[in-house]
Amino acid sequence: MPYEETNWLKLWEELVSARKLAHAGRDGFSFNRKERAEAFEAGSRRKNKEKGDLFLNFMRFDLKPGETVLDIGAGTGRWTVPLAKVAKAVTSIEPASAMLDILKKNLSEAGVSNVKVIQSSWENADVTPHDIANLIETIHQTPEMHGT
Numbered sequence: 001m002p003y004e005e006t007n008w009l010k011l012w013e014e015l016v017s018a019r020k021l022a023h024a025g026r027d028g029f030s031f032n033r034k035e036r037a038e039a040f041e042a043g044s045r046r047k048n049k050e051k052g053d054l055f056l057n058f059m060r061f062d063l064k065p066g067e068t069v070l071d072i073g074a075g076t077g078r079w080t081v082p083l084a085k086v087a088k089a090v091t092s093i094e095p096a097s098a099m100l101d102i103l104k105k106n107l108s109e110a111g112v113s114n115v116k117v118i119q120s121s122w123e124n125a126d127v128t129p130h131d132i133a134n135l136i137e138t139i140h141q142t143p144e145m146h147g148t
């Protein structure tokens with residue numbers, strides 16, 4: 001099969017459209033709601049159990065212990081926590097308070113202290129360059145990305 005280069009802008013547009021369809025008729029930004037954040041966390045734990053660490057296994061090929069990771073739209077920390085165990089440091093950007101409450105609890109329970117948490121959207125966050133950026137399940141949350 002011939003190698004086909006990924007058109008990231010087109011992929012992002014498709015993801016934004018799919019999200020719009022899936023969320024049609026629902027109210028605004030639901031991740032600020034405690035019940036929504038708790039349901040998301042329960043889903044993440046279930047997925048981790050069912051699917052294992054597919055992404056982490058992939059990341060571990062690239063991520064070296066001295067490197068830094070930017071976790072964009074970190075949510076409740078599904079990736080922040082395990083990445084922090086490998087990376088030198090992780091910066092987690094997350095705008096929703098309800099998600100952040102769970103993220104902070106998860107960080108404390110995991111005993112990791114190399115994570116800086118920033119409450120912000122990624123568009124407004126003031127961060128220094130990192131070695132690796134992770135934006136799993138976040139890219140489609142940003143409807144307007146042309147030119148960024």
Ligand SMILES: C[S@@+](CC[C@H](N)C(=O)[O-])C[C@H]1O[C@@H](n2cnc3c(N)ncnc32)[C@H](O)[C@@H]1O
Pocket residue numbers: 031044072073074075076077078079093094095096099120121122123135136137138141142
């Ligand atoms: C579907 S969750 C994914 C969370 C995490 N990345 C994961 O895979 O478990 C999407 C997250 O992106 C956050 N988010 C939405 N818009 C964002 C933005 N503009 N900048 C940063 N995070 C954003 C939401 O608050 C939510 O926590």
